[in-house]
Amino acid sequence: MFLILSTGLVATPSVSRGNPGVLAPANPSTNAPLNDPKNGTLTAFNYTYSQANLYTNSSSPAPIVTPSTSATGTSFVWKNTVTETSTNTTIPGSGFLFNVTGAAAAGKKTVEWNITIPKPDCPGCTNVSVNFDFNGTLIKGSNASYTLSLFAPNSTTPFPSPRSSTFTTPGSFPSAGTNGCPEIFCIDVTPYMGYHLNLTFAFAWNTTTGAGMAAFVGEIAVASIGSFYPSVSNYMQQDSNPNIIDHTTKLFPLNYNNSLSVRLRPSNQNVTATWWKNVVISIYYPSGYKNIRIFQNNTEIFPAFTPNPKEIPFETQNCVPATNCDRALISLNMTDFAPTQPVNVHNSTITILSTTLNTISPPISTLSGGVATQFFTSGDTIGIKVANRPSIVNASTTLQTGSLTITFPASLSIQSSTVPTATGGIYNFTLPSSCGFNNQLCDTPWTVTAVFSSRFDLGNSSATFRINLLQVSLTGTGGSNSLRVQGTLQYGNGTGAANVNATLFAVDHGTPINTPYTYNGLSHPSDRLYISNVTLVNGVFTQGQSLIMLFTIVNPNVTQAYNATVTIEHDWPGPQRHNMTVPVFLGLGDILGDFAFTNATARTYMVQITFTGTGVQAVVTSVFTNNHTKALVMTQGTSPVVPNRAHAGLFNITITSMINNKTQASPNSILSPTYAYVTSSLAPSKYLYGSSVFQTKSDGSFAATISSDSLLGAKTLTVFVLARDAFGIVVVNNLPSTTFTDSTTLLSNADPVGPVAKGQLATATLHLKSNATQPNGVIEVITVNLIIQGNGMSAQTVAMLTGVTIAPGASQTVTLSFTAPSNTGSYTLTFSSPEYEGPLASQTLQVTILQSNLQILIPAATGVVAAIIVLGFYLVRRQPDEEKVEEKTRTKPASEKTRPGGVRTSPAKSLTRTQDPRRL
Numbered sequence: 001m002f003l004i005l006s007t008g009l010v011a012t013p014s015v016s017r018g019n020p021g022v023l024a025p026a027n028p029s030t031n032a033p034l035n036d037p038k039n040g041t042l043t044a045f046n047y048t049y050s051q052a053n054l055y056t057n058s059s060s061p062a063p064i065v066t067p068s069t070s071a072t073g074t075s076f077v078w079k080n081t082v083t084e085t086s087t088n089t090t091i092p093g094s095g096f097l098f099n100v101t102g103a104a105a106a107g108k109k110t111v112e113w114n115i116t117i118p119k120p121d122c123p124g125c126t127n128v129s130v131n132f133d134f135n136g137t138l139i140k141g142s143n144a145s146y147t148l149s150l151f152a153p154n155s156t157t158p159f160p161s162p163r164s165s166t167f168t169t170p171g172s173f174p175s176a177g178t179n180g181c182p183e184i185f186c187i188d189v190t191p192y193m194g195y196h197l198n199l200t201f202a203f204a205w206n207t208t209t210g211a212g213m214a215a216f217v218g219e220i221a222v223a224s225i226g227s228f229y230p231s232v233s234n235y236m237q238q239d240s241n242p243n244i245i246d247h248t249t250k251l252f253p254l255n256y257n258n259s260l261s262v263r264l265r266p267s268n269q270n271v272t273a274t275w276w277k278n279v280v281i282s283i284y285y286p287s288g289y290k291n292i293r294i295f296q297n298n299t300e301i302f303p304a305f306t307p308n309p310k311e312i313p314f315e316t317q318n319c320v321p322a323t324n325c326d327r328a329l330i331s332l333n334m335t336d337f338a339p340t341q342p343v344n345v346h347n348s349t350i351t352i353l354s355t356t357l358n359t360i361s362p363p364i365s366t367l368s369g370g371v372a373t374q375f376f377t378s379g380d381t382i383g384i385k386v387a388n389r390p391s392i393v394n395a396s397t398t399l400q401t402g403s404l405t406i407t408f409p410a411s412l413s414i415q416s417s418t419v420p421t422a423t424g425g426i427y428n429f430t431l432p433s434s435c436g437f438n439n440q441l442c443d444t445p446w447t448v449t450a451v452f453s454s455r456f457d458l459g460n461s462s463a464t465f466r467i468n469l470l471q472v473s474l475t476g477t478g479g480s481n482s483l484r485v486q487g488t489l490q491y492g493n494g495t496g497a498a499n500v501n502a503t504l505f506a507v508d509h510g511t512p513i514n515t516p517y518t519y520n521g522l523s524h525p526s527d528r529l530y531i532s533n534v535t536l537v538n539g540v541f542t543q544g545q546s547l548i549m550l551f552t553i554v555n556p557n558v559t560q561a562y563n564a565t566v567t568i569e570h571d572w573p574g575p576q577r578h579n580m581t582v583p584v585f586l587g588l589g590d591i592l593g594d595f596a597f598t599n600a601t602a603r604t605y606m607v608q609i610t611f612t613g614t615g616v617q618a619v620v621t622s623v624f625t626n627n628h629t630k631a632l633v634m635t636q637g638t639s640p641v642v643p644n645r646a647h648a649g650l651f652n653i654t655i656t657s658m659i660n661n662k663t664q665a666s667p668n669s670i671l672s673p674t675y676a677y678v679t680s681s682l683a684p685s686k687y688l689y690g691s692s693v694f695q696t697k698s699d700g701s702f703a704a705t706i707s708s709d710s711l712l713g714a715k716t717l718t719v720f721v722l723a724r725d726a727f728g729i730v731v732v733n734n735l736p737s738t739t740f741t742d743s744t745t746l747l748s749n750a751d752p753v754g755p756v757a758k759g760q761l762a763t764a765t766l767h768l769k770s771n772a773t774q775p776n777g778v779i780e781v782i783t784v785n786l787i788i789q790g791n792g793m794s795a796q797t798v799a800m801l802t803g804v805t806i807a808p809g810a811s812q813t814v815t816l817s818f819t820a821p822s823n824t825g826s827y828t829l830t831f832s833s834p835e836y837e838g839p840l841a842s843q844t845l846q847v848t849i850l851q852s853n854l855q856i857l858i859p860a861a862t863g864v865v866a867a868i869i870v871l872g873f874y875l876v877r878r879q880p881d882e883e884k885v886e887e888k889t890r891t892k893p894a895s896e897k898t899r900p901g902g903v904r905t906s907p908a909k910s911l912t913r914t915q916d917p918r919r920l
Helices: 852-877 882-890
Strands: 002-004 046-055 064-066 074-079 082-084 089-091 095-100 107-116 129-138 143-150 164-167 171-173 185-188 196-205 213-225 233-238 244-257 259-264 269-274 278-286 290-296 299-302 315-317 327-333 344-357 365-368 375-377 381-387 402-407 417-421 424-430 446-453 458-468 470-479 482-491 501-509 517-520 530-536 540-542 547-555 563-572 576-586 601-612 615-622 629-633 647-659 668-671 675-678 685-690 701-707 717-724 740-742 746-750 761-770 780-790 793-806 811-819 825-833 838-848 903-905
Touching (some): 074 107, 129 196, 402 424, 470 717, 501 701, 576 629, 647 717, 675 685, 761 780
Antiparallel strands (some): 046 278, 095 213, 143 196, 233 244, 259 269, 278 327, 290 299, 315 327, 402 446, 446 458, 517 530, 601 615, 717 740, 746 761
8 A cells, every 4th residue: 555656566568569460451431430449459558466565664573773772973764765555645664764974983783674475366476575775875984784584483594695785885885786676676585485584784884984874775565576467458449539549448357365375484374364465456558648547347546536536556657667668657556446455356357548649640631743732633643641650659660560541432443552651651542534424523522531550559530632624625727827726624524614724835746856935024224133034945844854944134233233132933824923932142152153243244044943742943053153053942832833733834033132131122023934834745845835824714615816937837736725723723635635736847849940140130939838737727928038148158138029828738839030149159049938937948059151041052153163174174185975074063962061969958947946025
């Protein structure tokens, strides 16, 4: 009926914990285990029996103190070191303190108890020990000792070591106690059950000792501690508070009796008596379990015992030694709960109620591309983020590990997944690729559930999400270098997507080389920094790629140097701001190797933008120094960018001038061109055009026109819509059904132009054929220029024809007249179109002295003259047959000069584009 304040009559559990194993997965048809208790391990709660007798100065027989009075210069005081469990008051004389304060003569002090060793009678109790605390401080010439011996008439019987120990070394003693002992010393006396033993404490000093010797003795007990027993049942169940898990554990049967027959020695007489004054149940449990309540046969005995409100536990420990603090302890003096003495309890039941936190905390979340969202597009990969926190925080990973089961509604046809884990993670699943029969899968709230179950813990959490998609149907009608696009946006359930912002894009699908697209600022301050232009190097890109953006900072102030704070803000088309920004300091000390922006400074910076599950990454580099980078992460914003969803967006770049770290007024900003972040099926593509944002009508319909010369010359012109509703649902573009696709290249060849005389008027003919296959495709209207260069002559346009129109799939012939250069030689003659941005065909032009027909006649006349001379020669020398001479003269062929080289054609476009500075 007492409480030992140090470590009590407890020991470390020796039961093997083994591997936790994996429980059977939850039934896929259930979402939560609220009404389905789980079996926990029976060794989560272990218990032992203990029996103990405490010896004090009131024990019978009483201890003998010799001498009974303290010598001069010494002090002997009884102490109250143990608390009575039934009254919560200290027990008098449960220890003593002896001091030598400055003795005048040598002396000795002894304290001797006569103790009885009963036979244990609790389950698993086989050994008996004498336990006590004994410690203090010695000085030179002093000693302290304890001795355990058989009481007369058996005092001559040998008593095995360690029957005594004497401490003589000055300083604190002992250096170590008994290993595994709840007190400082534990001496096994199991062979002496039924015997009376003497426990003697002795202290000695001499005349030179002086002050400083001190010794403490306390908590003397005869005790028997039993082996460990597991519980017979242990259930875990979610509380009505979803953050709490309830545990219900039963210990059965409890049997203990403190009245028994002991054979006394050496008389061998059996004596029945209440030999054990205290019967203790010690309950060990995981240290993470809280709110412990203990009932004996439906009567609460901890933390409150109604019949005796003063009752306190025999022992409590939040961290049991040698368990890495993964075990806690509650010990109860069961004799206090017995209505009568002696105590005889048979088949009693102990019920323990406890709680732990729901291990899945915070609740699970649904992710798309690593970004938290509740809205998903059909066919998306949905990630389930589970953060699991086992309550047994100090236990090994093996003990913490359990099974995590993630379950979706059966209608989604997603198979449940069970994995072993201790801490959770992100688990990916693929959503249905369509809205299902009668569109029942779309725009319906769905619940996914995660259940963690180990031998010690239970966790449960669920999250709600929706599936939908934006479907697009469109048609295109060609105009002059333009395309009128009409279509409809519908949700997966067939309803029109009203008031949704959308953007039309035109790309050359399959072309990996992009043309930089630049916007120039419309107004510039004259006295502070401004951004003159912003360029998208690759305006169309996909997941896993980075958008390359350039911007140029100019300082027009001839007298003031500035530093700058540039804020890069991501906007949805409109532009619509959503608080996704990142600031970057530029100038002297910006770690990029820059210096301040002085007058006439124009400095370009490159930003690599990457969309990831951990945020929008922005890596800034100074093109001027190109030796350092700044890696930044944008704020998440009110509507995060999901890296696995196609969308359109742009950036608002704002610059603020700074002098001596002080911000100057009136910042300057510029909007970037709109980029197209596309699915992998549309990559690679060359960026051609991005329209202004437009909004669908109430029925989801839309109409927009894209008009630009950049549409020409595309091998695979692909026009598509990117749209995003207020919930983040985006258009799913499935090639080719949701896009307009055609070719706008021109097949060209030119008729050969023969040699021409310098300054002569000549003609050149170009044949053009549209490679388009769509009859309603883009009607190409171009200007054809004829350009001559070479032989020291710079490129000059010598002829032009505007308004050349080539319908889809049609042919057109263009004939241009020009005047040949005034110098003879070889030249390059090229047909080119500014709208087509490149040469159409080219060939070599040979310019001679005379006209080409005269060049043919002159050699013929020369032949006639030569024939006459030959004829005269023969008439003088001989008289040949005139007919033969005449025949030979008629058949003499005229020589003809070979024509210059052949014709070259070139239907390919140039890879550079003159940018339209206007905001489209």
